[in-house]
Amino acid sequence: MAAVSATCIRFGTSVELPVRANNQIIGKSSSLVSFGWGKTGGFPCIRTSRLQICAAKPETVEKVSDIVRKQLALSPETQLTPQTKFTELGADSLDTVEIVMGLEEEFDISVEEENSENITTIQEAADLIDKLVDKKA
Amino acid sequence: MQAPFRLSGMRRGVSKMKLHCFERTFFHSSSSLTPIQLPSPMETHLWYVKPSEVKSGSLLNQYLDILPPCERENVLQMRGEELRKSALLARALVRTTIARYQINSHSNPRSLKFRKNLHGKPEVQWQFRDDQHPPPLHFNISHTTSLVACGVTTNAQIGIDVEEKHRSIKHNILSFARRYFSKHEVQFLAAISDPQVQRMEFIKLWTLKEAYVKALGKGFSGAPFKTFTIRFKGVMEGGFNTLEDLSPKASEIVVDSFDDLADLTSNWQFSLLELANSHYAAICTEKHGAGSDEGKRNAPGKLTVWKTVPFLEDECVSGTAAVKIICGVQ
Numbered sequence: 001m002a003a004v005s006a007t008c009i010r011f012g013t014s015v016e017l018p019v020r021a022n023n024q025i026i027g028k029s030s031s032l033v034s035f036g037w038g039k040t041g042g043f044p045c046i047r048t049s050r051l052q053i054c055a056a057k058p059e060t061v062e063k064v065s066d067i068v069r070k071q072l073a074l075s076p077e078t079q080l081t082p083q084t085k086f087t088e089l090g091a092d093s094l095d096t097v098e099i100v101m102g103l104e105e106e107f108d109i110s111v112e113e114e115n116s117e118n119i120t121t122i123q124e125a126a127d128l129i130d131k132l133v134d135k136k137a
Numbered sequence: 138m139q140a141p142f143r144l145s146g147m148r149r150g151v152s153k154m155k156l157h158c159f160e161r162t163f164f165h166s167s168s169s170l171t172p173i174q175l176p177s178p179m180e181t182h183l184w185y186v187k188p189s190e191v192k193s194g195s196l197l198n199q200y201l202d203i204l205p206p207c208e209r210e211n212v213l214q215m216r217g218e219e220l221r222k223s224a225l226l227a228r229a230l231v232r233t234t235i236a237r238y239q240i241n242s243h244s245n246p247r248s249l250k251f252r253k254n255l256h257g258k259p260e261v262q263w264q265f266r267d268d269q270h271p272p273p274l275h276f277n278i279s280h281t282t283s284l285v286a287c288g289v290t291t292n293a294q295i296g297i298d299v300e301e302k303h304r305s306i307k308h309n310i311l312s313f314a315r316r317y318f319s320k321h322e323v324q325f326l327a328a329i330s331d332p333q334v335q336r337m338e339f340i341k342l343w344t345l346k347e348a349y350v351k352a353l354g355k356g357f358s359g360a361p362f363k364t365f366t367i368r369f370k371g372v373m374e375g376g377f378n379t380l381e382d383l384s385p386k387a388s389e390i391v392v393d394s395f396d397d398l399a400d401l402t403s404n405w406q407f408s409l410l411e412l413a414n415s416h417y418a419a420i421c422t423e424k425h426g427a428g429s430d431e432g433k434r435n436a437p438g439k440l441t442v443w444k445t446v447p448f449l450e451d452e453c454v455s456g457t458a459a460v461k462i463i464c465g466v467q
Contacts, residue, residue, distance in 0.1 A: 071307055078216060090220045090282065093347060093357070094300070098307055101316055113361040 056082075056126030064125045067102045071095055082123035099125070107133055171451055172244065173237045175274060175291045178425045179438040181466070183297070184234045184445050185286040185412060188223050191446055197222070199448060200229035203247040219282045227280045233447035234287045235261060240272040258354035277351055284416045293423040296351030298344040299416050302337065310339050318342070319366040319395075341463070342367060344419035345407055349392055352405060352421040365394040367407070369464065390464050408440060408465030414458070420465075440466040 065080045072089050074080075080089075086096055100116045103109070103125060109132040111119070119125045176182045191197065201209060208228050215221045232246035241263065243249060250262040259278075263271055273292040279299045280286065288297040306313060310332075314323045322342060329335040345367045350360045370389040390407035408420045422438065442460045445451045454460055 085214075088214050088220075089216050092281065094304075094306065094343060097317060098313070101308060101313065104316075112358075114358040117356055117358045 056123065056130045060126040060130050061122060063106060064103065064122050064129065067106060068099055068122060068125075071099050071102060080122060082126070083121055085121050087120070103129060109133060109136070170233055170237050170244075170246070170448065172239050175238050175240075176289060176441070177439075178292055180291075181295065181408075181420060181422055181438060181440050182289040183286060183418070183420065183440060183442045184230060184289070185284055185299075185418075185442070186226050186230050186445055186447065187284055187413065188219070188226055188282065191222070191226065193449075196446070196449060197225065200225050203232055204228050205247075223280050223282045223285055226285045227278055229447050230285050230287050230445070231276065231278050233445075234289065235274065235276060238274060238289070240274055254354055256354055256356040256359055258351070258356070279347075279351075279418075281416070284413065286412070286418060288420055288422075290422055293425060294352050294354060295423075296348040296353070296421045297418065298347035298351065299412065299418045300340050300344050301416055302340070302411065302414075304340055305336060306339075310335055314339065317362045318346075319363055321366045321368060321393075325368070341409060341417050341419070344417050345390060345409060345421070348407070348419035348421040349405065352423070360394075365392055367392050406438065406465070408438075409463040410440075410442075410465075411461040411463060412442075412459065413444070414461075417463075438466055 061082055068074070068080065068086065068089070068091075069078075072086075072091055072095060074089065078089070086099065091099065096119070097116070100111050100119060104111055107129050109129060111128065111132070115128055119128060173182075201212070204212065204225075212221055212224045212228065215224045229246075232249055235249055236244055236246040243264075248264075250264065251259055252262045253259055261272075261274065261276070275290045275293060275295050276287060277295045277297045278285070278287045279297045281299060281301055283301060284299055286297060286299050288295050311323065311327055314326050318326075326335055326339055326342070329338055346362055346365075349365070349367065350357060350362070353360050368391060370391050390409060391403075392405055392407070404424050405421055406424050410418045410420075412418045420440070440455065440462075441453065442455045443451050444454045444459060
């Protein structure tokens with residue numbers, strides 16, 4: 001796990017933080033590219049076995065990203081990856097619930113409460129959607 | 138190495154409320170916290186900080202400094218300055234607040250360890266000798282980019298939620314309520330004709346439901362929003378009162394659950410406040426003596442609220458315009 005030392009962080013009035021990952025500055029706050037702090041970076045499927053048909057379709061990931069962008073009113077420069085956590089983007093519980101509702105409307109599915117707790121990233125949302133859509137078919 | 142303190146930040150200054158508060162204390166210090174006693178069993182403490190009032194780069198670095206590496210990482214992963222700042226203040230607030238109570242000589246915010254319970258609710262991992270009992274302090278935090286709050290109780294589970302008063306949602310309120318709220322709550326909202334009032338009542342209801350679920354500590358799926366109703370005692374059948382119509386002393390917020398036995402839901406008490414003229418705050422705490430009939434008839438508990446900038450100043454704002462009690466406590 002990359003260690004962050006206080007000496008490399010500066011808080012001025014604009015609170016600009018150089019972001020370090022693995023001891024390399026990879027970008028400033030405004031143009032953040034994806035960095036995995038110890039997370040597996042595989043796309044599209046990050047958690048389950050390769051043998052399972054669980055990889056979300058790219059179109060699904062795309063649609064989920066659009067819904068997230070709209071809900072959280074993200075600026076176009078904000079880069080999203082499948083591993084991006086909603087909380088990192090500033091989503092609180094009300095936002096997350098609205099995102100789930102938006103996904104239900106877009107894909108005509110119904111997400112149970114137990115499942116909505118597991119939707120914390122774009123990838124997780126897309127995986128669940130494809131699973132539910134396949135079940136319907 | 139600390140950032141040079143920028144003068145442009147100083148000019149705007151930290152606005153202090155010039156209000157007469159009997160218990161007001163200002164404590165100026167570069168790096169110490171006013172110690173305080175745990176709330177009594179019937180009492181709740183609420184501490185809050187407004188990110189817009191924390192402008193000092195060196196102070197923010199002090200906050201970063203008390204966090205362990207994993208918490209610092211989480212803060213830095215947030216996208217954008219505003220989000221990073223409120224995430225940082227949330228961790229700093231919870232650590233400095235708990236440190237004030239100096240439990241088992243834990244007075245250093247840096248040394249506190251946290252863990253999550255089975256369902257993901259954060260709690261303190263106390264370091265204590267085998268012959269000691271775990272301390273009775275309970276806490277819960279909630280934050281928006283514009284306000285961060287931490288509630289503390291003794292021997293009682295607590296859940297809090299804060300929302301901006303003017304928060305709006307992307308969906309139609311009744312569509313949202315039909316999807317997530319209980320039938321009675323939908324009826325309550327549907328009966329409100331003014332859309333602004335309806336939106337405000339929706340936000341208040343949301344914060345109350347969130348506070349309840351967080352107090353239970355079972356996670357969103359442990360108590361799905363549809364399975365319980367939060368309502369105001371004193372509402373007439375077939376009519377409705379908005380919370381503004383109800384006098385705080387005359388009414389009470391109660392929860393009815395479809396799953397639980399009736400006496401389990403009477404274990405919880407609610408308070409709803411307007412904080413700093415900008416936010417609604419809902420607090421849900423376990424009632425004491427809940428097993429006995431006498432316990433259930435307890436008067437509403439006492440609430441003490443502090444506005445704080447950790448390490449810099451604390452101001453007791455109970456009884457001032459910063460805290461407007463809508464329903465619940467004294």
